[in-house]
Amino acid sequence: MPELPDLVHVEDVLRKTIAGKTITGARTGDPTVLRIMVGEPFPALLVGRRIETVERRGHFMRFGISGGLVVVVNAMLVGRYKLLPHAPGAPKKDPKKDPRALGLALDFEDAPELQYLDDKRMGKVYVARAEDEAKIPIYGGIGLDLMSPAFTRAAFGAAMARRRDQVRAFLMDKSALASIGNAYADEILFAAGLHPKTFCRKIDPPGVDALYESIGRVLTEAIAEIRRRDQPIEIKVRDFLVVRGRDGKPCLVCGTTIRSVRVGAGDACFCPTCQPETRKLFVNWSQLGDRKA
Ligand SMILES: [Zn+2]
Structure with a gap:
């Protein structure tokens, strides 16, 4: 679409x-x-x-x-x-x-x-x-318009806090966010370094920050690029995307082969290295140890 x-x-x-x-x-x-x-x-x-x-x-x-x-x-x-x-x-x-x-x-x-x-x-x-x-x-x-002033970090965090599903399904839920489709869901998750099957509740606050920031940045940059190309409106300009439609090709950041995986009703393209299944980067082990003690 x-x-x-x-x-x-x-x-x-x-x-x-x-x-x-x-x-x-x-x-x-x-x-x-x-x-x-x-x-x-x-x-x-x-x-x-x-x-x-x-x-x-x-x-x-x-x-x-x-x-x-x-x-x-x-x-x-x-x-x-x-x-x-x-x-x-x-x-x-x-x-x-x-x-x-x-x-x-x-x-x-x-x-x-x-x-x-x-x-x-x-x-x-x-x-x-x-x-x-x-x-x-x-x-x-329809949910929060991603280009409107109502799309704040607080509103995004509140919408995400209620979710028990996978992050890609959340991004594409039009009643929560208006609107992200298959292509930009993949681009946003890549920019945030999140595996498409990550459950929303497993993403910690720095991960939510990264996701929120990635939505704004990926969409804004895409709008600028599409405006710059100024093609007839029936043409979808997608050749600048970094993961979507690039499965089987090397990741532009790390060279790992981009893969396609079934997520819910759709297929997601992602880089297994840049978007690992468990994002240890966000886990503060010392803090976890304190909580257990
Ligand atoms: Zn990569």
Whole structure:
């Protein structure tokens, strides 16, 4: 799925391109991807309205629409956003010819066409009244936004203290943290020197500090790199990642072969040397001895 750093770039580009523009047409290739939570027919309920705001919230993209509506997109796995060059005077498109992967297309009078495409059709596009947006599944219950001032060391520590699961599952739990996917979970754990199967309760306060700091640093650096590359929004820029997708290749820090391991429902890439299963570094043996005595 597009992850937070990708979506920050998408948000920047879409805000510049379509914010303030009036929708002249809307289409979908698969009505099951489009969830209309408003008692009005599609596409008439969107046509003639203006895009007022474009805002990323966690891994969701939220479009504020004039007249008190929102369009909220949950891009899963292979979902992607795309802008098509504006073609004034082009013949009207035949919705019957749209591929099923087209979740939603929005046309504008004087801006590129925006498409949300999803080859696996696992993502969802919701159209709702703004007052009902908390009812949108998952979106209504997302956790701490990692780019917001609310993401403090104290808030992170409090969220983690309640966890009995493995650290990678915690990082990827959207109801706790908004939002980390497979790629950046691996990058963050590598930066923190934590094995992906470490249980949250086994991580001591310096380990939590390292994890908190790594989340901020890895995401901020990725955002800067993706902005610098400034690729079209449908392209996921991932070639700068240090562990994700590099299993079988040497670790860039120590040369050990990066491995892939099953963790919960997903696969994690990690370096067995930089991310040992037990992190003795954090254990203060003398203190443990005192406690026993
Ligand atoms: Zn290593």
